[in-house]
Amino acid sequence: MTRWPLSRLSTPGRACARIMLTCLLLAAAAVAKADIPELALTAAESQSLGNSLVHVVDSSASLNASDIAGGRVQPDWQPARGEIPNLGLVRDPVWFAAWLESPRDLQRLLVVSYPPLDHLDIFLWHQGQLKQHFATGDRLPFDSRPIEHRDFVFPLQFTAGERYLLLLRVETSGSVQLPASLWEPSRYVEETQHGLLLQALFIGIMLALAAYHLLLFFAVRDVAYLWYVLFLGTFLMAQVSLRGLGLQYLWPANPGFNHQAIPLFFSVGFAVSCIFTDRFLDAKRYSPGWSRALRALAGVGAVIALFGLVLPYSMILFAILVGSTVGSVLIFVSSCHLWVRGSTLAPIFVLAWSLFLAGNILFNLSKVGLLPSNTLTEYLPQVGTVLQMLLLSFALAYRINLERAQREQAQQRNLAMQREANEVLESRVAERTEALESAYDQLKALSQLDSLTQLKNRAHFDEMLAKEWQRHTRESTSLALLLIDVDHFKRINDTRGHLCGDECLRVIAALCQEQVQRSSDLLCRYGGEELVVLLPGTDARGALAVAEGIRAAIAGANFQWQGKPVPLTASIGVAACVPNPGLAADALLRQADEALYAAKGAGRNCTMVYNAAP
Template sequence: MAKSIVYWLALALLVTFSSVASARAETAEDMPPVYYHVDKNGRQSIEQVIDKELNFWDVLNQRAASFGYTSDTYWFHFNLPAADYDRVMRIAYPLLDNVDIYFVQNNQVIQRTIVGDEQEFSQRPISSRNFVVPIATRDSVAVYMKVATSSSMRVPISIWQPTKLLSDEQLVTTATALYFGLIICMIVYNLFSFSLTRDPYFAYYSAYILAIGLLLAGLDGSGYQYLWSNFEWLQSKAIPIFGSIAFIFASLVASHILQTKERSPKLHRGLQGVMVLAGLSFLASILLPYEWMIQWILILAIGAAALLICTGISLWQQGLGYARIYTLALSVLLSTIVINALGYLGLFESFFIQSYLIMLGSAFEIMLLSLILAMRFNENRKERLAAEKRLSSRLEVKVKQRTEELEAVMRKLKEMNKKLEVKSNEDRLTKLFNRGVLDEDLPLEVRRARRTGYDIAIVMIDIDHFKKVNDKYGHPVGDEVLVELARLLKVHFRRAGDRIYRYGGEEFVILMPGAQELGCHDKVLAVMDVIRSHSFKTERGAVKITISAGMSLLNSLPGHVASKHLLEAADKALYEAKNAGRDQIRIARPATDVSDNS
């Protein structure tokens, strides 16, 4: 089911990107001639470039500016004719550091807008992963742009009607969402597989896919828009950081899939070297400026991908079946990386292909690696079946015995869990509920009684002269008496809802929801008669005891009583029974009102 979802997402992704590619060229307005000027020291101001002669400017011959990595500042200039509708300008390259845009009429700046990924995302005039700026006027206007960046100097400018731009952005956003949906599905699927199998390959693969997803989120601006919009520092270093992490896990995945440690120790050491270099690049990316790291990351990406391909080819030649598919997957990804590298270096000008080809390439690679995973699983299954055939019946018996032992252990664990749960709620000696359970049950019953209007009876029982029993016969005999008394109470208080608790020492509490005073009083008297006539058999012979009881009823107490007051009233009635000579019951009769302060 999970794989079917992934395959359908991949197909939808391919179809959507095809639709985007076919639709984009027809929606943007025709651009007027664009001119550029190189500002070597970056100190020129707008006043120094306004109204310059044409020989000051160079004509941009290609459809979009692409000058590779350079420390120079570039000025761009073009004139927009008047229009009877609103317009916006989009710069479809989200990695530019600073773009200072001036709208000029009659040699006067009528509006200035500053954008760039060194600015807070919330400061952008229009929330978009690209730089989208409203045109200041419908009249004819001259546009000047000062661009400085540590990334590649690539400035794809286009003019749009807002509705058409929204349509274009929605289509691209859909394609991007499908891509990241595919990424998320693969991560979840492999993490689930890891949780079931504990095979580290699934964890490595999930981390690799996550790094690829974050890398591409940084490349197309989605990461800055949705994930780390408040962290300009991360945006400025996302490409080298996530690129380094991707190659760390790509090497781990390759070494695990291709079994390089067993099949080719030299190639295994090469992959370990890539991991070391990628790890050092990760640390350097945190500490060093972006412009120092990005070209090194591109070189590392091409070199590492080439080594991974060589590894796949070598093991393919050794007869490893799925190595050829792995080689194909890495070849596709390497091709997209090379195309991107050429574009960043200013040698390739198709911004759309460069922006989204790596998404398609990485999606294709993820799908092929998923196929390898299925092949490897199938191969492992065949190996297990062959191994089972070679195993003797003695091994089968051992497996069965181990299985039975495991089941026995699991049953024992379940039983122990049940016992622990019971023990936490019961008195260890009498097996009745303990005082902690009473403290939880009584407030609940009081609140329920207030809602329904029925009564609650609390009966507190204490053994008369129990200290004499302990002193005469010893505490073990006293414990036997307590256990037997608990049994008698459970036998005779069996009405639905009745609960018996050991309150402490020789005291017991009986909670009787829905009880009436007369019926409850008669029931307690009957139980007292049973206990009085009962011979408690112990190791020291038969023992006779009597009990005293105090009873309180919720509706008999004045005011809005709390559960603790109900318990206190029963306790007070118990002591009245003891003071009156023991072996009798007293019912709490309020002298004053007791209010619930809780």
């Protein structure tokens, strides 16, 4: 190709060539400028740049700001889609451009309200000169930002009557979104305080719910509450990372971790939510198949979290968006199935999860570019999460009441069974006690019974004497005692034999029993051939009458042994007194014994009454 340098042209020719070249350059510049929309700055508090931006994907990563601003390249600009440009998952650099014309001297803040952008470069050109340039992003330390804020905020200066070319270069491994706007500085400070207040309110609600249910876990030791706390915590950290608060307040000097935080917390949160659903709805009890499916989904979330540490961010983000969307739908389906199978808490869970599901599906679809990004899709997950957590908190409280009611019912059943068992046991114990008491009474009666005469023995007499003595002491009434001794009993034993002596005692006991007729009177064998009669409420005269009746009955008995008559007589000692606290019961017995001794001395077969010496 032959070249024609301008120096070889004549002077008029060179002038004409310069004019033509200038016109061509101006025309080319005009064409380039025509492709980029122009926005007139106003005195409004804020202006959205979304509809005034065009963009181009730099597939070869060869574009630079100076070439674009100088018109040396003509990118194939594409118009923005919606108020917030959203290209979805694009790994190549994306350039955005807009012409800005200022009618007066202005200070504005350029705000890009999407913190998860890896690299963001801002160029402000004026008449081919670069006036301002900022380079930041969430892959850079937080102090790389010109203004410390969770969003990207850049101060811009505009001169009256001038036109400026605004270029923005975005390169990120996540979703390419550019919610850009221009703000009057003082008004933006007020507005950002409102936004920060809402975020603080969201964080406060989540932390309060987490702390409350953590205390419940320590109180009731139910693992479902711990999984709920972990679900709250991981989702809260995911939102904190997504909203830029993590890089601003928690790890400002660690952008590497910040890059991994969003996929890490979202994937772990998804895994925890699956385990929580399984435990909360008691899926293993109502549907073992869905229980295994939920645990498998939790395993998928854990695997994504592990691979997120080594695989590219865009790949992991896509896996999280798809996996969490599909998994959330499966959790919803499983909870509906468990509702049908009779899970008590499933209806509340379905309602709560519906709110969470709607918000997150819209959010995920906006991140892949299938839905436009706007305030609804950005903040609906947080609103849905708060409502979901409040409903789940109510469900957990209802679960406590339900479990308490079930425990109370179980306790009532146990108490009823225990009462029934106690009644049966008490009945058996009563029967056994009655049998034992009867046996004891029989044994006691046998132990207090003289086997030969079938009269009460001396042990029983001693016991009754002590009781009657105390009673008569309280009542100040007379108590009498008869001491009976069979005359010549030893001679009967020696001459007739002990069998005869035993029969004599039985006959005499029967004769005495006939004479002692009152139920309160007590006839006992005192020992050997001696019998004793205790007569409550009887004075000496009455006792003497009873004694004489006994003596006469014995003396008149026609007793024979082996066909031969055996004469029987008895000597009786009588004593009676009104007991007093200073006198022992055996005093009455000694008095009767002295009277008996006197009867023996008087020739036997007689009755003597104790008479105290004057």
